[in-house]
Amino acid sequence: MDVGAQVLGQIKSFGVDDRGKPVDYGAAVEEGTVLAQIDDSLYAADVLQDEAGVKRAQAELLQAQAKASQAERDWARAQKVGVSAALSQTTFDRYRADYEVAKASVGTAEAAVGVAEAALQKARRNLSYCTIKSPVKGVVIDRRVNIGQTVVASLNAPSLFLIAKDLKKLE
Numbered sequence: 001m002d003v004g005a006q007v008l009g010q011i012k013s014f015g016v017d018d019r020g021k022p023v024d025y026g027a028a029v030e031e032g033t034v035l036a037q038i039d040d041s042l043y044a045a046d047v048l049q050d051e052a053g054v055k056r057a058q059a060e061l062l063q064a065q066a067k068a069s070q071a072e073r074d075w076a077r078a079q080k081v082g083v084s085a086a087l088s089q090t091t092f093d094r095y096r097a098d099y100e101v102a103k104a105s106v107g108t109a110e111a112a113v114g115v116a117e118a119a120l121q122k123a124r125r126n127l128s129y130c131t132i133k134s135p136v137k138g139v140v141i142d143r144r145v146n147i148g149q150t151v152v153a154s155l156n157a158p159s160l161f162l163i164a165k166d167l168k169k170l171e
Contacts, residue, residue, distance in 0.1 A: 001136055003161040005151045006129045009038040013147060015133075017140075023161075024143050029134040035161050038151060040130035047127050050120035057116040061109035064102070071095075071102035138163040 015034030017027035023035050078095035081087045142162035145151065151158055 001138070001163045001165065002159040003035060003132060003135065003163060004159055005038060005132055005153050007038060007043065007126055008151055008153045009040070009042070009130065010150045011036055011145050011147050012039050013037045014143075023140060025140060027140045029138060029140060029163065031134060031137050033134045034131055035134055035140075036132040036145065038130040038132065040127055043123065043127040043130055046123040047120070050116065050123040054113070054116040054120050057109070057113040061106070061113050064105040064109040068099075068102035068106045071099040075099035132160060134161075134163060136163060136165050138165040 014022040014024070014036050017023050017029055017033070019028075021027065023029065023033070029035065075095045075098070078087060078092050083089050083092050140161055141164045143160075144158075144162070145160045151160065
């Protein structure tokens with residue numbers, strides 16, 4: 001089984017096998033054993049940036065909700081007064097428009113929170129991909145990278161390790 005990478009970066013370290021030695025040719029590995037660690041500094045920074053983006057979007061949502069609440073109260077007062085000597089048609093229409101715009105702004109802000117949360121989820125997933133783990137129990141029969149080597153993920157994922165599930169069945 002070829003084990004590749006979904007992210008790009010420099011190989012920082014190798015995991016350890018069941019004997020406590022760095023993963024290399026002949027190392028027995030379990031499913032989930034860490035094979036290698038790619039430098040995750042850029043991906044960790046993306047997570048921090050996207051966490052801040054979520055907080056900003058949530059704050060903007062609260063602000064939009066407050067403005068909508070105020071616009072709703074203003075519109076309710078305008079409806080009670082109605083068009084009269086105290087309230088012109090233009091002012092009445094402005095209160096209604098402000099209320100409608102404020103409601104729409106809340107929807108936009110809610111969508112922005114969703115977009116920010118999705119970006120954060122993607123950043124966290126990419127960060128997790130920096131830890132290359134064995135998908136199966138087996139023996140490493142080829143390690144194709146070295147510490148310091150840069151892995152470039154593309155449409156054809158680079159093969160970092162070759163693992164045999166059962167050496168008895170290997171031809």
